[in-house]
Amino acid sequence: MTINIVLGGPRGKMGTEAIKMMTNEPHFQLVACIDRKNNGKTLHDIQHICDENIPIFDDAASCFQEIKADVYVDLTVPQIGFEYAKLALEHHICSVIGTSGFSEEQIDELSILAEQNKTGCIIAPNFALGAVLMMLFSKMAAKYFPDVEIIEKHHDKKIDAPSGTALKTIDLIKQSRTSKIQGHPDEYEIIEGARGGDVDGIRVHSMRLPGLVAHQEIVFGSKSQLLTIKHDSFHRESFMDGLKLAIEKVTHMQKLVYGLEHVLDVE
Structure with a gap:
């Protein structure tokens, strides 16, 4: 089954590695990006590692309304990552959050929202x-x-x-x-x-x-x-195996978990 992904933060170093990973995985389809500076452009315009004309939005709400997505991956900064994650969950889009710096209150709010919407969410302080x-x-x-x-x-x-x-x-x-x-x-x-x-x-x-x-x-x-x-x-390549695993696992979840250890077979 193909997993359609929206990526927040495509210009950063983590975003660059994530794009490489997503475009090389046959069952992942990167369908849109959210970036506050490049509304209306395509991913190829700002990241020449990608040949596809994937649309970029500066407004997360518009992106989630217009694009059919299964998973939102957030690699932004805490100030905007929290709001983007909330919007994704409100649109019943599973979320994988690699942005650190959220407060306990913010994590609790996302957890309640995930359970209310029966939508999976993984917050991973580290994907390695x-x-x-x-x-x-x-x-x-x-x-x-x-x-x-x-x-x-x-x-x-x-x-x-x-x-x-x-x-x-x-x-x-x-x-x-x-x-x-x-x-x-x-x-x-x-x-x-x-x-x-x-x-x-x-x-x-x-x-x-x-x-x-x-x-x-x-x-x-x-x-x-x-x-x-x-x-x-x-190198940030070290985080990609964990990110790939989180994307695959989150679509089968209906709540928020904090930490990648919750989806690893470590027993």
Whole structure:
């Protein structure tokens, strides 16, 4: 069965890789794009990797009304990605959201909307399958190593910190770990923020530098030992297997799930 896809964010680096993947999958059909700058143009006008005259809309509502789509893929930014995802679900179009930075309230609102419309939605902080396994392994380790810090590193064009992957990792770790204060009880910062962010006693450190793509390590400490779980994405191509899987799975769902681990066979 062919899956008709609308892509939000075709000009970005992730969007470029997604277009390559979608046009090379025989059962995927990219039918439209949403881009705030190129209304009325075709995808070939802005992305010469694509030979097809796929229409571009700057208005998501018009796109979802005029185009017959099965799945909306959002690779935009949080400010507009949330509104686009809402519109897609309201039009009973399944959604795969790779945009990070949504608040808990926004995720809850999308979850309610997905259930009301019986329409699938996957929010994936990270599409790299290795990164998903990294998060799951961290959940397992936290049961035995409750002292933990997270270092996440991304390119300097990323605007949210910490990353969605770090936040999802914390969420999974909290399911296995009792909340605790780490470090010396009298520690203090000479430079504010030197110890990183603090979520439930877990310290999170964010780096933003040119040359990076997406990297994270979780360091667990215990008596006389350290356990480090690490994942590196060196190219955005690493996210495409997970994105492909999410597109295939979401059409069979009638609710929202947060995290790609919910569609992986990891039991």
